[in-house]
Amino acid sequence: MLQQLTKELWQEGKIKTMFSTAGIILYVFYILTGNFSRIIKLSFFPRSISLIEVSILAFVGIFFIYELTLLREDKNLLKKVSLNDLDTVEVLLSLMLLSILVNYIIYKFNILPLLYYLRFFSLVYFAFIIYLFLNFKRNISKIEWFYTQIGLLLCIIGWIIYFIEPDTERLNKFFEQQGIYLNLDPHKFRLIGNIFDPNFFGNILVMFISITMISFLSESLQDKKSLIQKVILLIFFNVTLLKTVSRSSILGLFLVVFFNTALIGSWSFAKKKIEIFKKLILVDSILLFTTLLDKDFYKIFERIKSIPVDNSAHARIQSWNSALDYIEKTPIKLLIGDGYGFLNIKYGLQFIGFDSSFLNLILYCGLLGTVFFLVWLFKKIYKVYQNIRYEELDVKLHFVNLFSLLLTYFVISWFNNLLFYQFWLVLFLPYYYFLTDYGRKG
Numbered sequence: 001m002l003q004q005l006t007k008e009l010w011q012e013g014k015i016k017t018m019f020s021t022a023g024i025i026l027y028v029f030y031i032l033t034g035n036f037s038r039i040i041k042l043s044f045f046p047r048s049i050s051l052i053e054v055s056i057l058a059f060v061g062i063f064f065i066y067e068l069t070l071l072r073e074d075k076n077l078l079k080k081v082s083l084n085d086l087d088t089v090e091v092l093l094s095l096m097l098l099s100i101l102v103n104y105i106i107y108k109f110n111i112l113p114l115l116y117y118l119r120f121f122s123l124v125y126f127a128f129i130i131y132l133f134l135n136f137k138r139n140i141s142k143i144e145w146f147y148t149q150i151g152l153l154l155c156i157i158g159w160i161i162y163f164i165e166p167d168t169e170r171l172n173k174f175f176e177q178q179g180i181y182l183n184l185d186p187h188k189f190r191l192i193g194n195i196f197d198p199n200f201f202g203n204i205l206v207m208f209i210s211i212t213m214i215s216f217l218s219e220s221l222q223d224k225k226s227l228i229q230k231v232i233l234l235i236f237f238n239v240t241l242l243k244t245v246s247r248s249s250i251l252g253l254f255l256v257v258f259f260n261t262a263l264i265g266s267w268s269f270a271k272k273k274i275e276i277f278k279k280l281i282l283v284d285s286i287l288l289f290t291t292l293l294d295k296d297f298y299k300i301f302e303r304i305k306s307i308p309v310d311n312s313a314h315a316r317i318q319s320w321n322s323a324l325d326y327i328e329k330t331p332i333k334l335l336i337g338d339g340y341g342f343l344n345i346k347y348g349l350q351f352i353g354f355d356s357s358f359l360n361l362i363l364y365c366g367l368l369g370t371v372f373f374l375v376w377l378f379k380k381i382y383k384v385y386q387n388i389r390y391e392e393l394d395v396k397l398h399f400v401n402l403f404s405l406l407l408t409y410f411v412i413s414w415f416n417n418l419l420f421y422q423f424w425l426v427l428f429l430p431y432y433y434f435l436t437d438y439g440r441k442g
Contacts, residue, residue, distance in 0.1 A: 019133070020133040022059070023063075023129055023130060024133055024134065026052070026055060026059060027126070030052045031423070032154070032194065033194065034157075034194030034195040035196045037050035037051060039175070053119060053122070053422070056122050056123065056126045057118060057122040060122045060129070061122075088373065088376050088380050091372070091373055091376045091377075092373050093121055093124060095364075095372065096117060096120070096365065097340075098369075099336075099337055099338075099364055099365050099366075099369070100113045100114065100340055100342075102336075102339065107342070112341055113340060113341025113342055114341070115341075116340065116341040117341060119422075120340075120420070123422050123425055123426055124429065126426065127425060127430055130426075131430040131433040134146065134430070136430060136433070137437050138437060140218075140394050140395065143398075143431065143434050144211060146430070147207070147211045147212075147431070148211075148212065148215075148233060151205070151233075152236075154194065154201075154208075155205070155236065155237065157193065157194045158191050158194065159191065161192065161193070166188065166189045166190070167188050168186055168187045168188075168196065171184060171196075185197070190243070191240060193244075195423050198246045198249070199248050199249060200418065200421055201244055201246075201249075202241050202244035202246035202249025202252070203246075203248060203249050203252050203409070203418055203424065204424055205237055205240060205241040205249065206405075207405060207427065207431070208237050209237045209238060209287075210256045210257075210260065210401050211398075211401065212230060212234050213260065214394075214397045214400075214401045215230060216230040216234065216279060217276060217279050217283065217397055218397060219279075220275075221275060221278070231286055234287060235286065235290050238290045238291065241253060242291065242296040242297050243296055245299045245300055247300055248416050250297070250300050252408050252409070255404075255411060255412075256401075256405055256408040257287060259404035260400060260404045263403070264280055264400055265280055267400075268280065276393075320355065320356060320359065323354040323360070324359070326338065326363060327359070327363060334362070334366065334367055335366045336369070337364050354417065355417055356413065357413035357417050358370070360420060380439060381402075381403060383439040384435060384436055385399065387439050402432065402435045405431075
């Protein structure tokens with residue numbers, strides 16, 4: 001609803017150019033610096049929040065003040081928006097805010113949940129504002145170009161870090177000597193990217209690979225130059241992902257390719273779209289052989305075998321068991337949740353959530369809130385499907401890809417807190433907004 005109102009209020013002019021320029025620069029700086037920006041600690045926040053995230057919050061606040069001044073000039077715009085305009089992410093934000101307010105009634109006021117919520121809210125709306133600024137609406141070539149360039153830059157930064165120092169333990173010690181405590185998980189000879197985590201970085205790469213895959217399918221077989229560029233990109237992204245030696249990332253890659261192949265393959269075969277079917281087999285073969293020829297792929301099997309003695313796997317199991325213990329405490333908590341940001345306060349945890357987005361969602365908003373969020377999401381996706389049935393082929397392909405990515409990330413997010421991860425959020429949401437725009441009238 002706020003998103004729709006923002007679109008209605010957004011006007012041409014000098015102020016638009018200023019906002020757009022500042023916002024895009026801030027966005028690119030945030031994405032490309034990653035967790036390096038957390039080197040500067042902010043003492044008022046227990047889990048370090050970066051100065052850039054504070055800047056994003058301030059930017060979103062200033063932007064909303066500007067929007068309010070426009071709204072005062074045209075109050076009739078409020079009559080045009082309704083609850084039906086609520087986006088799925090706005091539903092989630094509303095549920096999280098409600099959980100905080102209810103817990104403020106039960107418990108005394110605490111600033112932590114509000115700070116966590118403001119951070120999450122600002123990042124979600126910042127991603128939407130950037131989508132607006134970059135004018136992605138129904139512009140497929142622009143959205144593909146954007147993810148290609150961002151993906152390339154992130155991979156190059158990741159490789160530079162890998163070649164400089166592939167051991168996070170040594171990286172930790174280096175920063176500790178400067179009085180900076182990053183507390184990175186120990187990873188040796190794994191590509192961690194600029195966010196210092198191979199699992200999250202790898203799962204972000206899954207999105208870049210899938211969008212490049214769809215871009216490849218949209219190209220004509222006659223355009224050799226463009227096809228070769230896409231092949232090189234696919235191989236580069238895939239090799240970078242394999243260098244993370246991340247089990248969840250490989251699973252993510254397998255799932256998104258499997259879903260895309262099953263959905264697009266069956267459709268192209270039924271509709272006798274032979275060229276699409278040929279390109280699908282070609283792109284699957286490229287990814288398969290690139291994966292099988294890379295020695296890092298086989299290290300993942302070694303990591304799977306080592307699960308019984310693997311500290312990372314044990315930590316996730318412990319996190320799961322702890323989350324289930326909290327969920328099972330009372331039936332009421334299972335239904336309505338414990339409140340977003342209240343886990344630290346209630347249970348003395350050193351972190352905001354557990355290694356599972358869905359268990360976190362149940363803990364924050366309860367089963368009722370979780371089911372409501374998922375129903376609203378798939379209702380939104382179905383609405384988009386109804387509207388794109390008669391659209392161009394490339395729109396349909398990207399819709400299938402969004403659906404495949406959602407299914408993939410839902411699977412991964414049962415044992416990974418990806419859905420609430422800030423860098424994934426600000427990268428995935430513009431793609432989500434781009435496709436859900438096809439579900440709107442006009």
